[in-house]
Amino acid sequence: MPQITLGNIRKSFGSSTVIPDFSAQIEDGEFLVLLGPSGCGKSTLLRMIAGLSDISGGDLRFDGTAVNEWTPSQRGVAFVFQSYALYPHMTVRENIAFPLIMDAFQKWYHIPVVNSVMRWKLMRRPDIAERTDHIARQLELTPMMDRRPANLSGGQRQRVALARSLVRDPSLYLLDEPLSNLDAKLRTQMRSEISALHKRVKKTFIYVTHDQVEAMTMATKIIVMNKGEIQQIGTPDEIYANPANTFVARFVGAPPMNLLNVRQHGTVLSLDGGAEWTHPGILPTKQASLGIRPENLNLRPEGEGLIPIEVSLVERLGAETLLGCRMVSKAASETLLGEDLIFVRVQGNPQIEASARFGLSYAADDVRWYDQTSGQAVTVCDNSPLSRCA
Amino acid sequence: MTMIPRLLHVALVVVLVIFGGFPVYWMASTALSTNAELYNTGQSAGLQLQNLPSLLSELSKVPLLRWLTNTSIVALGTTVLSLTLGALAGYALSRFRFRGKGIIGFLLFMTQVVPEALILVPLYAMFISLGLLNSLWGLVLANVGFSLPVAAFIIKGAIDAVPYEIEEAAAVDNCPRFGVLTMVILPIIAPSLAAAAIIAFFAGWNEYLFAATFLMDNTMWPASVGLASFIGQYETPLSAVMGAALIFSLPAVVFFLIIQRKIVAGITSGAVKG
Amino acid sequence: MTDISTGAARSLPQRARKSRFSAKAVLPYIFILPPVMYLAVFMFWPLARQIYLSFTKTRLINPSRSQFIGLDNYDRLLASPDFYSALHITVVYSVMAVVLGVALGTIAALALNRPFPGRTIVRAVLLFGWAVPNVAASLVWLWIFNERSGVLNRIVTGLGLDSVPWLTTTHMALPSVLLVTVWQVAPFVMLVMLAALQSVPEEVREAARIDNADKLNIFRAVTLPHVMPTLQLVSLLVAVWSIRRFDIIYLLTGGGPIGSTSTLIVKLRQTAFENHDLGLASAYGVIGLILALSVATIHALFNRHRAKRSMQ
Numbered sequence: 022m023p024q025i026t027l028g029n030i031r032k033s034f035g036s037s038t039v040i041p042d043f044s045a046q047i048e049d050g051e052f053l054v055l056l057g058p059s060g061c062g063k064s065t066l067l068r069m070i071a072g073l074s075d076i077s078g079g080d081l082r083f084d085g086t087a088v089n090e091w092t093p094s095q096r097g098v099a100f101v102f103q104s105y106a107l108y109p110h111m112t113v114r115e116n117i118a119f120p121l122i123m124d125a126f127q128k129w130y131h132i133p134v135v136n137s138v139m140r141w142k143l144m145r146r147p148d149i150a151e152r153t154d155h156i157a158r159q160l161e162l163t164p165m166m167d168r169r170p171a172n173l174s175g176g177q178r179q180r181v182a183l184a185r186s187l188v189r190d191p192s193l194y195l196l197d198e199p200l201s202n203l204d205a206k207l208r209t210q211m212r213s214e215i216s217a218l219h220k221r222v223k224k225t226f227i228y229v230t231h232d233q234v235e236a237m238t239m240a241t242k243i244i245v246m247n248k249g250e251i252q253q254i255g256t257p258d259e260i261y262a263n264p265a266n267t268f269v270a271r272f273v274g275a276p277p278m279n280l281l282n283v284r285q286h287g288t289v290l291s292l293d294g295g296a297e298w299t300h301p302g303i304l305p306t307k308q309a310s311l312g313i314r315p316e317n318l319n320l321r322p323e324g325e326g327l328i329p330i331e332v333s334l335v336e337r338l339g340a341e342t343l344l345g346c347r348m349v350s351k352a353a354s355e356t357l358l359g360e361d362l363i364f365v366r367v368q369g370n371p372q373i374e375a376s377a378r379f380g381l382s383y384a385a386d387d388v389r390w391y392d393q394t395s396g397q398a399v400t401v402c403d404n405s406p407l408s409r410c411a
Numbered sequence: 412m413t414m415i416p417r418l419l420h421v422a423l424v425v426v427l428v429i430f431g432g433f434p435v436y437w438m439a440s441t442a443l444s445t446n447a448e449l450y451n452t453g454q455s456a457g458l459q460l461q462n463l464p465s466l467l468s469e470l471s472k473v474p475l476l477r478w479l480t481n482t483s484i485v486a487l488g489t490t491v492l493s494l495t496l497g498a499l500a501g502y503a504l505s506r507f508r509f510r511g512k513g514i515i516g517f518l519l520f521m522t523q524v525v526p527e528a529l530i531l532v533p534l535y536a537m538f539i540s541l542g543l544l545n546s547l548w549g550l551v552l553a554n555v556g557f558s559l560p561v562a563a564f565i566i567k568g569a570i571d572a573v574p575y576e577i578e579e580a581a582a583v584d585n586c587p588r589f590g591v592l593t594m595v596i597l598p599i600i601a602p603s604l605a606a607a608a609i610i611a612f613f614a615g616w617n618e619y620l621f622a623a624t625f626l627m628d629n630t631m632w633p634a635s636v637g638l639a640s641f642i643g644q645y646e647t648p649l650s651a652v653m654g655a656a657l658i659f660s661l662p663a664v665v666f667f668l669i670i671q672r673k674i675v676a677g678i679t680s681g682a683v684k685g
Numbered sequence: 686m687t688d689i690s691t692g693a694a695r696s697l698p699q700r701a702r703k704s705r706f707s708a709k710a711v712l713p714y715i716f717i718l719p720p721v722m723y724l725a726v727f728m729f730w731p732l733a734r735q736i737y738l739s740f741t742k743t744r745l746i747n748p749s750r751s752q753f754i755g756l757d758n759y760d761r762l763l764a765s766p767d768f769y770s771a772l773h774i775t776v777v778y779s780v781m782a783v784v785l786g787v788a789l790g791t792i793a794a795l796a797l798n799r800p801f802p803g804r805t806i807v808r809a810v811l812l813f814g815w816a817v818p819n820v821a822a823s824l825v826w827l828w829i830f831n832e833r834s835g836v837l838n839r840i841v842t843g844l845g846l847d848s849v850p851w852l853t854t855t856h857m858a859l860p861s862v863l864l865v866t867v868w869q870v871a872p873f874v875m876l877v878m879l880a881a882l883q884s885v886p887e888e889v890r891e892a893a894r895i896d897n898a899d900k901l902n903i904f905r906a907v908t909l910p911h912v913m914p915t916l917q918l919v920s921l922l923v924a925v926w927s928i929r930r931f932d933i934i935y936l937l938t939g940g941g942p943i944g945s946t947s948t949l950i951v952k953l954r955q956t957a958f959e960n961h962d963l964g965l966a967s968a969y970g971v972i973g974l975i976l977a978l979s980v981a982t983i984h985a986l987f988n989r990h991r992a993k994r995s996m997q
Contacts, residue, residue, distance in 0.1 A: 071583065072582075073579045073582065073583075092582065093579075093582045093583045094582065094583065094584070094585035094586075098583060099583065100579070100580065100583045102576045102579070102580060103576075104574060104576055106574065106576035106577045106579065106580035107577075107580075108577065108580075108581075108595060108599070109577075109599055110598040110599050110601070119581075119584050119586075120583075120584040120585060123584050123585040123586045123587075123590070124585055126585075126586075126587065126590070131587075131589060131590065131593070133593075136593065136594070140594075185580075185584070186583075189584075189585075420796060420799075420801075423792070423796050424796055424797075424801070424807060427792075427793050427796065427807075427811055428807055428810050428811065430868065431793075431810055431811040431812070431813055431814055431868070431871075431872065432810040432811075432813055434813070434814070434817070434822065434825045434826060434829065434868065435813045435817060435825075437825055437828070437829060437836060438821070438824075438825045441825070441828060449834065450834060453834070453839065454834070454836070496719055496720040496723055497720065499716045499717065499719055499720050500716070500717060500720035500721070502716055503713050503716035503717040504717070507712065507713035507716070507717075508713075509710075509713035509714065509717070512713075515717060515721060518721075518724065518729070519724075520981075522724065522728055523925070524925055524929070524974070524977045524978055524981055525728070525732060525929070525974065525977075526928070526929035526931065526950050526953075526970065526973055526974065526977070527929070527931065528929075528931050528950045528953050528954050528970065529732065529735055529950075529953070529970040529971075529973065529974055530728065530731035530732050530735060531954070531957070532734075532735060532738070532745075532748070532957055532963055532966070532967070533730070533731035533732075533734035533735050533738070534727070534731045536734075536748050536749075537730075537731065552727055553727065555723065555727065556723070556724060556727045556728040557728075559720060559723065559724065560724075563720065588712070613818075616818065617818035617819055617820070619819060619820055619932045619936075620931055620932060620935075620954075624958075634820075635818065635819075635820040638820045638821065638824060639820050639823070639936055641824065642823070642824070642827065642936060649828065652824060653824065653825065653828070656820070656821035656824045656825060657821070659818060659820070659821050660816075660817045660818055660821040663816050663817065663818050664813060664816040664817060667812065667815065667816035668809050668812060668816065671812060671876055672880070674876070675876055675877050675880045
């Protein structure tokens with residue numbers, strides 16, 4: 022079982038650098054999700070771990086051994102492609118058995134007729150046939166073993182791709198956006214199947230996606246990436262609760278965390294256009310943006326609360342309702358402040374209509390602060406002896 | 412085109428069918444005529460199927476079977492060698508970037524411009540010293556020079572359409588490098604491979620100039636040279652000549668009709684990119 | 686190396702240590718070298734030999750004893766009326782083959798581009814000329830052209846005219862050979878053009894129809910530009926094939942009568958195997974090759990020009 026160490030990994034194509042310097046450690050049995058927008062280098066990173074792309078610089082180590090030069094098969098990884106990359110000329114059975122047959126492949130099997138005969142014989146070798154059938158049963162592929170990929174649905178192809186990667190019992194599973202070609206319903210189902218698979222096989226999974234729901238639901242650890250650099254490493258809960266910077270705050274969560282560019286005057290916060298309120302807690306020592314999740318904002322009747330708002334967008338999702346709100350300044354009631362909506366998440370469907378007015382309140386504990394220039398999280402320190410600050 | 416009035420369209424199609432089909436029909440009609448008709452009373456325009464037995468007995472005097480055997484050996488040899496080398500070239504041109512790739516692509520294209528007659532004499536001299544003159548294998552070696560590039564272009568075009576991820580999947584699945592080509596890529600492009608095989612096969616089947624020059628011994632003759640030897644001689648009955656020509660043409664016509672669309676794709680992609 | 690295999694690698698062969706970069710750089714050449722070597726030996730070496738021979742005095746009787754004479758063969762060529770005749774015939778033959786073959790093939794493609802009962806069979810029949818081997822085609826056309834009992838002359842005399850010596854007079858031989866050439870070439874043109882016509886995007890044609898364009902305008906504005914590159918390509922192919930064509934001319938007329946169908950390539954073989962003059966024969970071939978190459982180059986320049994224009 023490997024522990025994977027990425028040491029100062031760099032990747033460049035010609036003169037353009039995709040990943041400048043990437044270091045991380047992946048422990049055995051982890052379900053690591055590489056999360057980021059498209060083009061952030063997450064797939065490139067996965068392909069370098071698999072051995073499908075050259076590593077331009079740095080060390081990739083499996084249990085301390087540098088494996089930069091190893092071929093994909095030497096690394097003993099399983100790779101599930103976004104397009105599944107099933108062999109279209111083989112049946113489901115042949116697709117699943119292919120890695121096992123290749124493991125038993127001898128040099129002299131390259132001779133044309135021998136090749137067909139030996140592959141035919143290997144397919145029927147008891148251990149290979151048994152293993153193939155076993156995996157197929159696990160993934161409920163048994164009824165379609167003699168079909169070709171062209172005659173399968175998207176979900177079935179996805180399961181064949183999983184079966185083919187499972188069959189050799191590798192210790193490292195690499196999955197490159199495996200669910201992005203499926204429809205929403207099937208995606209939810211496959212998500213739980215893959216999670217269950219991870220719990221059953223207890224191997225390391227590295228999973229690339231741009232979908233934060235997939236990341237939140239499956240990962241034991243998430244690495245958020247942008248422009249080839251690590252933005253944050255943490256458990257889903259940590260990443261959701263304490264985004265390390267404004268990029269993560271905006272990327273994780275739907276709708277994202279509200280970020281308000283507030284100005285501080287003592288304990289009073291103000292926004293461009295005149296909204297002013299007293300913050301119910303301790304403020305950072307320098308100017309910072311205020312970040313708060315939509316579910317941590319509470320609606321109060323108009324005139325109460327800290328920030329007066331007017332609802333301009335209502336999304337009723339059944340179990341919850343999202344309100345897109347604009348701030349109302351104290352002076353002119355029609356003035357709209359700021360371009361971004363403040364999102365508020367409320368439970369159920371309270372039958373709120375657009376243009377309704379409320380006040381917003383929040384608890385100081387739910388607020389995260391971000392440096393207005395660097396975007397990095399700012400820690401607020403009180404003077405209590407139990408403070409977490411140094 | 413709907414702008415041609417209907418009647419004109421029908422008339423055009425009829426004229427085209429007569430021009431295109433008549434020579435082949437006439438081959439059959441002549442084969443089924445008696446010598447008396449051909450040389451004196453005049454050939455009937457119909458197909459006299461009742462003359463089939465006499466045609467067969469006349470054909471038995473022509474060493475057609477031996478010629479066709481020789482032709483088949485040449486054609487098969489040309490196919491196997493062209494496809495083997497063409498698959499290597501097509502794969503390399505499709506999947507790798509390497510120094511000299513542009514030049515190699517250009518040279519492959521060049522071969523289609525070179526007249527066969529132009530390399531006839533040096534090949535002749537080379538085959539004398541290699542002992543390949545008067546040998547069917549020498550003929551194969553000469554033919555492959557022209558059909559290999561065609562096969563390479565068709566195969567390259569087909570491999571271009573295969574997603575690269577399938578090769579990566581094979582690499583992850585521990586498939587040997589060469590096995591990726593033979594066990595994954597080539598089976599996937601089997602239809603194009605078949606088209607390339609048919610083109611190479613009938614290039615060898617139809618070839619005349621090299622065969623007529625390199626083969627002195629008439630037991631070695633392929634059908635093209637054997638049939639051409641009828642030109643200007645009077646001993647063999649014309650019906651037998653046409654019968655033999657028809658038998659010689661039949662496989663080519665059938666297979667070319669089967670792969671016609673593939674050939675178009677191969678030629679347009681190959682030549683445009685070449 | 687002992688406990689590495691406890692890692693991710695299931696079984697680690699010794700060669701894992703070998704640098705993959707050098708192997709990677711060599712890999713393309715492992716694939717490309719056999720075919721390239723083959724062509725070098727059996728195509729380009731003979732070609733180079735032949736070009737070299739054109740600068741030598743070499744007899745077929747003893748090809749190993751050749752004497753370098755510079756451009757003498759080309760001087761002889763330029764001084765001989767045979768050469769100008771062969772060049773003229775080659776150009777006339779190729780141009781006519783392109784014009785007639787491409788025209789007839791395109792007309793046939795247009796005729797087949799709309800559905801009618803029996804279209805598949807008609808299409809198959811029209812392809813016969815392309816599929817029948819050269820030697821078999823020559824045999825049947827020789828019989829059709831036969832002066833005494835051939836079907837063409839039976840029709841001609843049946844109409845009350847004098848029988849025509851199709852292949853045996855100087856003014857009829859080349860047109861007759863061209864007729865057979867068109868029979869062979871037009872089907873191929875048809876096949877390629879038909880594919881091009883069928884790939885004209887239907888939406889564009891429909892958009893033009895909505896814009897109230899009539900059929901002729903749709904053809905000119907939509908169909909023709911779409912098939913133009915294919916038309917050019919197929920013209921190039923027919924031109925190059927005509928310059929290199931040997932079998933059908935040689936078998937039908939042997940280059941005669943009195944050299945009236947002797948193209949450069951037919952002349953090449955004659956000079957080599959009948960006059961045994963390899964040096965001069967090679968010079969004929971080199972001129973033929975230059976001709977074919979310049980046609981291909983002109984086509985390539987056209988293509989580049991068009992590519993540039995479409996970029997702007």
